[in-house]
Amino acid sequence: MEPERIPLLALDLDPAFKDFNFSAVWDQTMKCGPTNSELYLLVQKCRKGDKNALGDFADTMYWTLREAAFNAFQHEHGARAITYQEWFYYKLFQFFEILLFTKLHVAAESEIRWVESDEVLEKGAIVIGSQGLVVQLDELQDALGPENNICRLWFDLAQTVSDSSNDRLAVAQEWLRSQRAPERSSSKRGWTKNQERDQIILNCLERGMKTQLICQELDKRTIDTLPDLQARSIHRWMDGWADPEARKAIQRLLSKLPRR
Numbered sequence: 001m002e003p004e005r006i007p008l009l010a011l012d013l014d015p016a017f018k019d020f021n022f023s024a025v026w027d028q029t030m031k032c033g034p035t036n037s038e039l040y041l042l043v044q045k046c047r048k049g050d051k052n053a054l055g056d057f058a059d060t061m062y063w064t065l066r067e068a069a070f071n072a073f074q075h076e077h078g079a080r081a082i083t084y085q086e087w088f089y090y091k092l093f094q095f096f097e098i099l100l101f102t103k104l105h106v107a108a109e110s111e112i113r114w115v116e117s118d119e120v121l122e123k124g125a126i127v128i129g130s131q132g133l134v135v136q137l138d139e140l141q142d143a144l145g146p147e148n149n150i151c152r153l154w155f156d157l158a159q160t161v162s163d164s165s166n167d168r169l170a171v172a173q174e175w176l177r178s179q180r181a182p183e184r185s186s187s188k189r190g191w192t193k194n195q196e197r198d199q200i201i202l203n204c205l206e207r208g209m210k211t212q213l214i215c216q217e218l219d220k221r222t223i224d225t226l227p228d229l230q231a232r233s234i235h236r237w238m239d240g241w242a243d244p245e246a247r248k249a250i251q252r253l254l255s256k257l258p259r260r
Contacts (some may be wrong), residue, residue, distance in 0.1 A: 016077045018094060022063035025056050033060050037127040041100050054151045054162070058155035063094050067148045070176035089137060095154075097134050099161045100168050107227035133169040135176065143176040147199050150217060152207060153179075167202060198222045198257055211254060215241045226253065 023033035034042060039060065045053035070087040074080065082090075104115040104245060108125035115121065157175060164171040200221060204214040215237035224230070226249055229240045241247035 003239070014077075017073070017090070018066075020105050021060050021076070022066075022068070022069050022072075023056065024063060025059045030063070033064060036098075037121070037125060038128050039095075039103065040104060040130070041121050043098055043101070043158075043162065044117070045143070046158055047117070047165075049163075054158050056153055057095075057158045058151050061092075061158075062151040065139040067146070085214060089140055090151075092140050092144065093134070093137055096172060097130065097132070099158065100134055101130040101132040102191065103131040105131075135172055137140055137172065138188070139176050143180040147196055148179070148199075148202060148203060148219075150207075152209065153203070161243065169193040173178060180258060201254060202257055205254070205257070210243055212238075214254070215250065217224075226250070 019041070020037070021033035022030055024030060025035045034056070039057065042053045042057045046057060065088055066178035067084045069091075070084045073087070102117050102122070103129050104117075105117045106113060106121065106125045107128050108122045112128070115125075116126075120157075121127075123147055160175050161168050161172050197218065200218060200223065201214055204217055209217070218237040223237070225235055225240055229235075229246050230251060232243075232246065234240045234243060234246050237250070240250055
């Protein structure tokens, strides 16, 4: 069954939308994150091999793509007739657009001008537009979903695209194809908690994450622990990892999941 397509609405016409981002690195109080213009500056640094910038960009993607960020936007700027899933793809499209830019239209010091991709933005400069080929929304929907929101994954995306100096669009499209699961469809909207848990674990395993880091990711996503762990009052995966018997149960779970 073909997945239901989400149209790209005019939400990006609202300046509050593009600037509404969160980052635990940027602000540990989680009250804000980089503005749209600051994200372009981060990508300029990413293209120069700045690992800290790559981490900042990936961190911003992770925290901004969470449902909590969508709820905060609705609360602060008024309700929009959109779902969290739509928010996820609108924001994901924005991040890809920034990663792929080739030229920027910038307002700085009372003038508006075009800035080449390698020309460092002035402090306080506001990006009012950009040029560059972009991925299509259906390419994003076919490859990724809210269950794929993993910081390590976004770091790999930012690094893969930024490291390429030629045809970044083709690189981004190939990266998306590598993430695509054959069974991905709109039926995932009705996933049970166990299915969501298992998919998160599989995504982590495919990226070579160690079990302890997978436990941290499950805790970040507030995924319930196994019933037998809960019976022993273990409600955090990391607490289970620290307990010898609970650790065995977690390892059994991981060993039983089918690998793609």
